[in-house]
Amino acid sequence: MSAPAAERESLGVFSPRRARLAARTLRTDRWWLSPLLTVVGLGAFVIYATVRSFVRSAYYVADYHYLTPFYSPCLSESCVPGSSHFGTPFPELPMWIPLAFLSLPFLLGFRLTCYYYRKAYYRSIWLSPPACAVAEPHTKYTGETRLPLIIQNSHRYFFYAAVIISVINSYDAVVAFHGKDGGFGFGLGNVILVVNVVLLWIYTVSCHSCRHVTGGRLKHFSKHPVRYWIWTQVSKLNTRHMQFAWITLGTLVLTDFYIMLVASDTISDLRFVG
Numbered sequence: 292m293s294a295p296a297a298e299r300e301s302l303g304v305f306s307p308r309r310a311r312l313a314a315r316t317l318r319t320d321r322w323w324l325s326p327l328l329t330v331v332g333l334g335a336f337v338i339y340a341t342v343r344s345f346v347r348s349a350y351y352v353a354d355y356h357y358l359t360p361f362y363s364p365c366l367s368e369s370c371v372p373g374s375s376h377f378g379t380p381f382p383e384l385p386m387w388i389p390l391a392f393l394s395l396p397f398l399l400g401f402r403l404t405c406y407y408y409r410k411a412y413y414r415s416i417w418l419s420p421p422a423c424a425v426a427e428p429h430t431k432y433t434g435e436t437r438l439p440l441i442i443q444n445s446h447r448y449f450f451y452a453a454v455i456i457s458v459i460n461s462y463d464a465v466v467a468f469h470g471k472d473g474g475f476g477f478g479l480g481n482v483i484l485v486v487n488v489v490l491l492w493i494y495t496v497s498c499h500s501c502r503h504v505t506g507g508r509l510k511h512f513s514k515h516p517v518r519y520w521i522w523t524q525v526s527k528l529n530t531r532h533m534q535f536a537w538i539t540l541g542t543l544v545l546t547d548f549y550i551m552l553v554a555s556d557t558i559s560d561l562r563f564v565g
């Protein structure tokens with residue numbers, strides 16, 4: 292429920308201590324471009340990932356054991372033969388449950404609570420504020436101290452889940468070195484899967500929670516040289532976290548799209564060995 296008009300007058304950008312400006316902003320540059328591009332980019336990814344996660348087709352290439360990350364791990368009897376790298380402990384699933392039901396909620400939670408994505412959607416979707424020196428429509432700011440935004444503090448737990456899922460994706464990438472007639476094989480699909488999983492690891496390790504896990508709560512770095520060194524390396528990656536956030540959205544889509552094309556016989560995998 293919005294605040295009564297009189298109360299609104301004394302809150303947020305209407306508060307007495309704020310400058311009385313009729314204009315929403317005095318900025319003359321294209322400050323709206325960045326939030327707009329963010330909405331378009333995130334929206335496109337969400338639509339693509341949602342559709343692909345539910346269609347249940349062309350997600351596994353049996354000849355080469357390529358499994359798209361959107362269906363990993365595939366743990367039910369609904370999975371096509373061969374795609375269940377860890378067995379099928381679950382029975383057939385109704386169509387409204389994605390086959391990667393065990394990993395997708397955690398991956399979604401990891402991205403949604405990510406410090407970078409928070410900044411992106413607070414600005415572009417929540418408009419709080421849309422840009423520096425641009426008044427926001429909200430009258431109150433309560434930060435992340437109460438529901439629903441206090442849930443953002445669960446990010447560190449999603450980080451642990453993301454590490455486990457990255458291990459699973461790495462296993463999928465290794466299993467995919469498989470030839471058509473058995474034994475070792477290597478094709479363009481392997482290159483794409485490996486590049487994707489390496490970038491996913493970099494995105495995961497560059498997480499702010501990972502910085503805290505490796506170097507947080509230490510009073511004396513000199514007494515913990517190994518943790519200090521790891522923290523230093525993680526911190527270097529952390530400065531590029533935003534770039535890795537976007538790059539990995541792109542590589543996830545590219546990996547899934549390539550496997551979809553090969554699995555549906557639209558194109559053949561470019562094979563180097565096997």
Ligand code: FES
Binds near residue numbers: 446450497
């Ligand atoms: Fe972005 Fe943790 S801060 S994944």
